[in-house]
Amino acid sequence: MTIKRSTWALPYMVFLLLFVALPLVMIAVYAFTDPGGGLSFKNFIKFANTPEDVHTFVYSIEVALITTVLCLLLGYPAAWILSRSDLNRSSVTVILFILPMWINMLVRTLATVALFDFLKLPLGEGALIFGMVYNFLPFMIYPIYNTLNKMDGSYVEAAQDLGAPPRKVFTKVVLPLSMPGVWSGVLMVFMPTISTFAVAELLTLNKVKLFGTTIQENINNGFWNYGSALALIMLVLIGITTLLSGEDNAREDETGGVI
Amino acid sequence: MKKFLAQSYLWLLLLILYSPIVIIAIFSFTEAKVMGNWSGLSFRLYSNLFNGQISNSLVRAVENTLSIGILSAIFSTILGSIAAVGIHNLRGWKKKSITLLNDIPMLNPDIITGISLFILFVAVGARQGYITVLLAHISFCTPYVVLSVMPKIRQMNPNTYEAALDLGATPSQALRKVILPQIRPGMISGFILAFTLSIDDFAVTLFTKGNQGLETLSTYIYADARKGGLTPELRPLMTIIFLTVLFLLVIINIRNSRLTKK
Numbered sequence: 001m002t003i004k005r006s007t008w009a010l011p012y013m014v015f016l017l018l019f020v021a022l023p024l025v026m027i028a029v030y031a032f033t034d035p036g037g038g039l040s041f042k043n044f045i046k047f048a049n050t051p052e053d054v055h056t057f058v059y060s061i062e063v064a065l066i067t068t069v070l071c072l073l074l075g076y077p078a079a080w081i082l083s084r085s086d087l088n089r090s091s092v093t094v095i096l097f098i099l100p101m102w103i104n105m106l107v108r109t110l111a112t113v114a115l116f117d118f119l120k121l122p123l124g125e126g127a128l129i130f131g132m133v134y135n136f137l138p139f140m141i142y143p144i145y146n147t148l149n150k151m152d153g154s155y156v157e158a159a160q161d162l163g164a165p166p167r168k169v170f171t172k173v174v175l176p177l178s179m180p181g182v183w184s185g186v187l188m189v190f191m192p193t194i195s196t197f198a199v200a201e202l203l204t205l206n207k208v209k210l211f212g213t214t215i216q217e218n219i220n221n222g223f224w225n226y227g228s229a230l231a232l233i234m235l236v237l238i239g240i241t242t243l244l245s246g247e248d249n250a251r252e253d254e255t256g257g258v259i
Numbered sequence: 260m261k262k263f264l265a266q267s268y269l270w271l272l273l274l275i276l277y278s279p280i281v282i283i284a285i286f287s288f289t290e291a292k293v294m295g296n297w298s299g300l301s302f303r304l305y306s307n308l309f310n311g312q313i314s315n316s317l318v319r320a321v322e323n324t325l326s327i328g329i330l331s332a333i334f335s336t337i338l339g340s341i342a343a344v345g346i347h348n349l350r351g352w353k354k355k356s357i358t359l360l361n362d363i364p365m366l367n368p369d370i371i372t373g374i375s376l377f378i379l380f381v382a383v384g385a386r387q388g389y390i391t392v393l394l395a396h397i398s399f400c401t402p403y404v405v406l407s408v409m410p411k412i413r414q415m416n417p418n419t420y421e422a423a424l425d426l427g428a429t430p431s432q433a434l435r436k437v438i439l440p441q442i443r444p445g446m447i448s449g450f451i452l453a454f455t456l457s458i459d460d461f462a463v464t465l466f467t468k469g470n471q472g473l474e475t476l477s478t479y480i481y482a483d484a485r486k487g488g489l490t491p492e493l494r495p496l497m498t499i500i501f502l503t504v505l506f507l508l509v510i511i512n513i514r515n516s517r518l519t520k521k
Contacts, residue, residue, distance in 0.1 A: 012345070023379040096277075102508055106481055111497075118294070198462075219374055234368075
């Protein structure tokens with residue numbers, strides 16, 4: 001009597017249902033109930049009627065957008081140079097750009113604080129944006145580099161042979177072909193930026209609060225229902241972003257192995 | 260000229276990316292309490308770190324980080340490898356749904372993973388501490404193990420397992436002698452990956468560690484930084500962690516490039 005090998009997935013399936021699916025369902029359940037357990041929309045009404053939290057939410061989106069745009073402006077040229085064998089021959093530089101992705105974000109943030117102290121620069125909004133860009137730039141460079149690297153070079157040659165000037169070759173051929181990488185880069189920067197906490201308070205000496213911190217404070221102070229509602233709002237925002245940028249790209253890069 | 264400009268741009272970016280860490284590393288060789296003050300070259304902080312001249316809570320935080328890292332790597336490697344064999348043999352909606360669920364922990368932001376598990380543990384009335392942190396870590400590490408083992412199973416010739424059975428091997432012998440050796444490289448990469456992810460985690464640990472005083476290195480550093488001013492001994496410690504992670508990643512990269520060459 002042998003066991004069918006497909007049943008080997010069963011223990012993990014149970015584990016996933018218990019520790020991945022169920023917790024997310026619980027967030028939704030808590031978000032739509034009051035502390036007594038009755039169904040209610042009070043938590044969402046409370047959010048709409050708390051200007052401070054709405055403001056933090058909007059401000060977090062702004063910070064995430066600014067960070068994403070800056071990462072794209074700085075990261076695209078870097079990814080492009082890295083992918084060109086005539087401009088960059090060593091693969092060590094590529095690894096050097098990817099490595100910081102694996103250093104604890106808290107350690108990186110404290111290192112940024114140390115850098116600002118060392119340079120005698122004040123902590124605040126500037127430090128926050130710098131710290132965010134510094135933390136997430138590798139996440140922008142890596143997927144763009146990946147698509148550019150896999151791109152078929154003969155398209156560029158064909159465009160050149162047909163008489164396109166370098167600028168046209170870039171805007172009409174290279175850029176459109178690299179868009180999947182750009183989208184997953186945008187996703188990989190925007191999503192963690194919108195959901196960070198701890199980073200902002202350390203970089204701004206508690207002067208600036210981001211939405212992640214608001215959620216954390218509510219959970220810590222025992223407002224589980226309200227905290228869950230805020231988490232659900234963030235989850236919806238992230239879901240929309242993922243859908244807009246086409247989740248297939250993101251997944252392909254994710255499974256492509258980050259290292 | 261163009262090449263020179265391109266290279267300068269890359270190295271300028273790298274300089275910015277690495278400068279904070281380099282500064283921590285430099286100031287780990289001086290005794291000054293506040294980072295940024297240089298009071299002469301000294302290895303005091305390193306010797307303090309290794310001679311137990313540091314607070315007990317920091318020592319315990321390091322121990323917890325390592326033991327949780329190793330345990331969650333072991334459990335997620337076992338769970339993930341068995342699951343990968345199973346998923347490979349699934350078809351249709353079952354395969355789709357388990358792959359989708361497997362993706363969620365990787366796409367979910369840390370804070371959502373942390374809060375959702377916190378709510379779960381609160382709802383079932385579990386006492387939060389070492390075990391809940393461990394469970395949480397296993398839940399976000401296992402998907403990566405599954406992803407590192409899957410390609411190895413796909414490359415495997417499915418007939419070798421049947422052949423072993425036909426030649427008289429028991430299923431468990433066939434598993435140990437035929438399947439295991441072929442997926443071992445994926446399991447090792449998955450193990451290292453899981454360990455790195457676990458010791459690196461901050462957000463999920465913070466929400467699932469409860470209030471019984473359990474700290475890992477990340478949460479210790481966080482609490483320390485919030486109190487204002489880092490314990491100076493954290494400078495050499497961060498430097499060592501950075502070098503360790505660097506070392507592990509270089510090994511994975513070399514392994515991967517060697518495996519793909521084969």
